[in-house]
Amino acid sequence: MTKALVVAGVMSGTSADGVDVAICRISPASVAGGTPRIKLLGHLGMAYPKNLRAAVLSAMDADAISVAELARLNWRLGEMYAEAVAKAQEKFGVKVNLVGCHGQTVYHQGASERYLGKATRATWQMGEAAVITEQLRIPVVSDFRPADLAAGGQGAPLVPMLDYCMFRSAKVSRVLLNLGGIANLTAIPAEAGVDRLMAFDTGPGNMVIDACMKRLYERDFDRGGAVARTGHVLQEVVEAILKEPYFSSLPPKSCGREQFGETFVSRFIAMCRKAGGSEDRDEDVVATATALTTASVLKAYQKFVWGHVGQAAPLSPVEFVIAGGGTKNALLIKMLTEELRPMGVKVRLMEELGIPAQAKEAVAFALLAWLSRNGLPGNIPAATGAQRAAVLGKVTHG
Known part of the structure; x- marks a missing residue:
């Protein structure tokens, strides 16, 4: 049964300039057949440290990069997201029940291309969810895009x-x-x-x-x-x-x-x-x-x-x-x-x-996390091209 939760949506976009956290109270629809009710409680933006932004941009544009570098960056981003949510909780005086973390996209190929003899789609959003869960002791929903790709969609856009x-x-x-x-x-x-x-x-x-x-x-x-x-x-x-x-x-x-x-x-x-x-x-x-x-x-x-x-x-x-x-x-x-x-x-x-311009995408991933936690689809096939509506994301319970 669906229930109300306080959810922190965490978004870092393709500009790679930082992370936005939107803390929202999300409740079930008030009428049958309606949509969830979303109230923004607070928004916090944090810039990436210069060296972290440089590492992210380098990973995005690299023709070749070591596996060690990618693994370390994935972990470091998880720490950054955990810190941002912690600061948002403190600033707005609320306890979050769930985190929806988009992660940092370092590669996105929404259309099929031949790879190793097979038509393949691929997407990768970095930021280790286990780090967020451990540091905050809150369940995290992450990695939203692959489920839509697997269902034949582009994996984007998910904000619709x-x-x-x-x-x-x-x-x-x-x-x-x-x-x-x-x-x-x-x-x-x-x-x-x-x-x-x-x-x-x-x-x-x-x-x-x-x-x-x-x-x-x-x-x-x-x-x-x-x-x-x-x-x-x-x-x-x-x-x-x-x-x-x-x-x-x-x-x-x-x-x-x-x-x-x-x-x-x-x-x-x-x-x-x-x-x-x-x-x-x-x-x-x-x-x-x-x-x-x-x-x-x-x-x-x-x-x-x-x-x-x-x-x-x-x-x-x-x-x-x-x-x-x-x-x-x-x-x-x-x-x-x-x-x-x-x-x-x-x-x-x-x-x-009623939503700050910079907060909108973070609010979107708070909603997608709430939907996922309640076993409800988060993609819209008319927008992504997926063959079906799918429950998005992977849950890290801690």
């Missing part, structure tokens, strides 16, 4: 379950956009059931912008979009990249550093240089990276989403609700707002719906 439970509306069609390292969206037409939900990764969110800032300015990110504001967008580069297969491939689909990591960034910068973004115009590269994120989100909306929510649009307005670290980039939000306004789409920030 939260989107459906918390943000569906009878009056408004909503597109919930998360601007993390990768940008992903969930489209829910007004009055839609879960079977009409659409969700997928649109392409790079902050990943390419951050990587360009690191290489060209030795900074981790473009604060507020300040550097991009001084640059000129090299539109031919944006248009050339948007012609690449990922952006036109049909959902469900997912991506990560495998598509938009260091190799892509090297090619992107070279394209910018060739198009006129000379070495004394680094700001043009950052401006173009920011425009690429904006344009890829807009292309995804126009090509795939408008026809989906548009069926409800004549009778209900469409809202774009934005969350994730990208909300701190004021220029990126401004560009998205200005491009969507002529389409009759209103842009809102996640805070307006």
Whole structure:
């Protein structure tokens, strides 16, 4: 029988800048056929120490790395997550019953590829759950994505379950956009059931912008979009990249550093240089990276989403609700707002719906842990492409 629990959701995204902990009280649906009730009690963000972030980024982009290095990193991340949950419990004065830990993705291949003679999918999120359980003496649900992959899905996106439970509306069609390292969206037409939900990764969110800032300015990110504001967008580069297969491939689909990591960034910068973004115009590269994120989100909306929510649009307005670290980039939000306004789409920030933008994904994994602990499915096949709804995650009891 399902029951209410206080759950800590732990999320570290593809930007690898740190960990977010969302402590939530999650209760069973109040009516038959309803969805769980979720109340955010508190959110804590902790930056990775510089050496830990460097190790994570190195593991993500390495062509070769020792097994010893990976094993140690897995253990060290577990310690980091345990510390973050402990601090969150202390800060908000609550005792957590369960932890849902996404872990740090170091590899994600949602589509099948031939490996050793067989079509194979693979994903790996690091962070040793046994360490978290031992240090906190709390059961941990971790490793959420493999169950969906095994059922034929992409293993992503998994946030749509939260989107459906918390943000569906009878009056408004909503597109919930998360601007993390990768940008992903969930489209829910007004009055839609879960079977009409659409969700997928649109392409790079902050990943390419951050990587360009690191290489060209030795900074981790473009604060507020300040550097991009001084640059000129090299539109031919944006248009050339948007012609690449990922952006036109049909959902469900997912991506990560495998598509938009260091190799892509090297090619992107070279394209910018060739198009006129000379070495004394680094700001043009950052401006173009920011425009690429904006344009890829807009292309995804126009090509795939408008026809989906548009069926409800004549009778209900469409809202774009934005969350994730990208909300701190004021220029990126401004560009998205200005491009969507002529389409009759209103842009809102996640805070307006009661969840801090940076906390949303952590809340999602708190919900997925609660569902798993109660033996309930956490994926939405319409979003991931899985053949069936599956109970996600592995439980470490301690």
